[in-house]
Amino acid sequence: MDVNNPFALYKWQALFDARDIFIGGLITTLEVTIGALVLSILLGIIFGIAGVFPNKIIRVINRIYVEFFQNTPLVIQVIFIYNALPHLHIMLPVLLIGILGVGLYTGAYMAEVVRGGIMAVPKGQLEAAVSQGFSYWQAMWYIVLPQAKKVMLPAMANQTINLVKNTSVLAMIAGGDLMYQADSWSGSNMYYGPAYFVSGCCYWIICFALSKYINKLEKKAGV
Amino acid sequence: MIKLQGINKYFGDNHVLKDINLHVKQGEKVVVIGPSGSGKSTMIRCINQLERPDSGDVIVDGINLMKSKAQLKQIRQEAAMVFQQFNLYPHKTVLENLTIAPILVQGKSKEEACQTGLEFLERVGLKDKADAYPAQLSGGQQQRVAIARALNMHPKIMLFDEPTSALDPEMIKEVLDVMVDLAHSGITMVCVTHEMGFAREVADHVIFMADGQILETATPEAFFDNPQNERAQQFLSKIL
Numbered sequence: 001m002d003v004n005n006p007f008a009l010y011k012w013q014a015l016f017d018a019r020d021i022f023i024g025g026l027i028t029t030l031e032v033t034i035g036a037l038v039l040s041i042l043l044g045i046i047f048g049i050a051g052v053f054p055n056k057i058i059r060v061i062n063r064i065y066v067e068f069f070q071n072t073p074l075v076i077q078v079i080f081i082y083n084a085l086p087h088l089h090i091m092l093p094v095l096l097i098g099i100l101g102v103g104l105y106t107g108a109y110m111a112e113v114v115r116g117g118i119m120a121v122p123k124g125q126l127e128a129a130v131s132q133g134f135s136y137w138q139a140m141w142y143i144v145l146p147q148a149k150k151v152m153l154p155a156m157a158n159q160t161i162n163l164v165k166n167t168s169v170l171a172m173i174a175g176g177d178l179m180y181q182a183d184s185w186s187g188s189n190m191y192y193g194p195a196y197f198v199s200g201c202c203y204w205i206i207c208f209a210l211s212k213y214i215n216k217l218e219k220k221a222g223v
Numbered sequence: 224m225i226k227l228q229g230i231n232k233y234f235g236d237n238h239v240l241k242d243i244n245l246h247v248k249q250g251e252k253v254v255v256i257g258p259s260g261s262g263k264s265t266m267i268r269c270i271n272q273l274e275r276p277d278s279g280d281v282i283v284d285g286i287n288l289m290k291s292k293a294q295l296k297q298i299r300q301e302a303a304m305v306f307q308q309f310n311l312y313p314h315k316t317v318l319e320n321l322t323i324a325p326i327l328v329q330g331k332s333k334e335e336a337c338q339t340g341l342e343f344l345e346r347v348g349l350k351d352k353a354d355a356y357p358a359q360l361s362g363g364q365q366q367r368v369a370i371a372r373a374l375n376m377h378p379k380i381m382l383f384d385e386p387t388s389a390l391d392p393e394m395i396k397e398v399l400d401v402m403v404d405l406a407h408s409g410i411t412m413v414c415v416t417h418e419m420g421f422a423r424e425v426a427d428h429v430i431f432m433a434d435g436q437i438l439e440t441a442t443p444e445a446f447f448d449n450p451q452n453e454r455a456q457q458f459l460s461k462i463l
């Protein structure tokens with residue numbers, strides 16, 4: 001009977017004994033999360049500003065980036081990067097591929113968040129700054145973006161939480177992340193129950209802690 | 224000080240400025256009036272290139288802005304603008320609103336910018352609000368801060384784009400008082416406004432615009448008491 005129970009006690013025991021594998025996976029997941037988050041915010045700011053830039057060509061570049069990455073599945077993007085780069089004689093560690101893939105994908109969403117935030121700031125703000133002799137970039141940095149932040153923060157928080165969960169795509173390319181370790185460990189011994197339950201809890205804890213932290217930031221920013 | 228020569232400006236198919244010629248000498252106060260949609264705001268915004276004309280020359284303080292874009296930043300510091308919607312920076316305190324551009328654009332020290340900033344705040348009667356945020360001020364107070372912010376750039380020219388149009392009637396006077404005081408200080412001023420009393424009191428010239436053209440240029444007395452242009456006569460008969 002016990003064998004048919006996915007949550008049988010001995011299966012938990014086995015999981016506990018193999019905890020180093022899961023901790024290793026969790027660390028990889030956190031590494032990819034941090035790397036991809038930094039990349040996506042940078043891309044989001046650059047392409048978000050590009051989306052409202054006076055020059056039309058630059059606005060078109062923003063649209064191409066956003067529409068391409070938003071409208072194709074993340075899994076395909078990551079597998080494509082994983083398989084395509086070696087053909088270009090670029091050998092990257094799988095961790096970097098994960099950061100690149102998830103970062104590029106989330107960056108497209110971040111860009112839309114930044115663009116929306118900037119557009120929510122009245123046009124007169126940029127005009128007032130420029131009329132005082134600010135350059136376009138100074139006006140963006142000191143006047144527009146600090147005001148756009150209030151609009152952007154909640155939406156960026158959502159994207160960040162999605163990003164954490166989306167790092168599980170690394171399981172598809174043997175990324176060594178938490179999802180991959182749960183998959184491969186339970187695939188060899190069939191102890192799926194505890195493996196996925198514990199992994200799920202880990203994702204939940206990271207995301208919940210993040211959303212609480214962001215709530216705090218929002219309060220500080222006066223959202 | 225300011226020369227607009229043969230300015231044309233289109234918004235799409237809409238010909239909003241038609242061959243505008245304007246000459247403002249140093250220290251002169253010019254008031255621009257006319258019905259809405261006549262191109263008044265667009266014209267004043269051409270002076271500091273918030274709108275770029277499609278043709279013509281904009282010469283400010285001897286620099287042709289249509290030809291030398293490099294000096295635009297310099298001219299924008301010399302020609303400070305006050306907007307209808309105030310456009311104070313809401314995330315900055317009143318004093319920071321006054322000091323951010325002098326510090327970042329003109330490279331002044333924080334001490335110097337704050338010191339002159341407080342002097343200008345005192346001049347507009349709002350020194351006690353230095354640490355308040357714009358949202359905590361009334362519309363009239365915000366516009367007086369906006370004027371102080373413009374003055375803290377130590378401009379040679381002040382451009383006013385309907386500075387009292389967004390204000391409640393009881394707040395208009397406090398802003399006009401500041402502007403009258405400023406006019407008597409000898410600064411060059413171009414002011415788009417519907418305040419005829421202000422125009423009478425301070426203007427050297429009144430310019431009447433309609434349909435993207437300057438139809439009449441006259442002294443306030445001549446314009447208000449004996450307008451020559453038919454459109455101007457109609458306009459004045461409706462508002463006076």
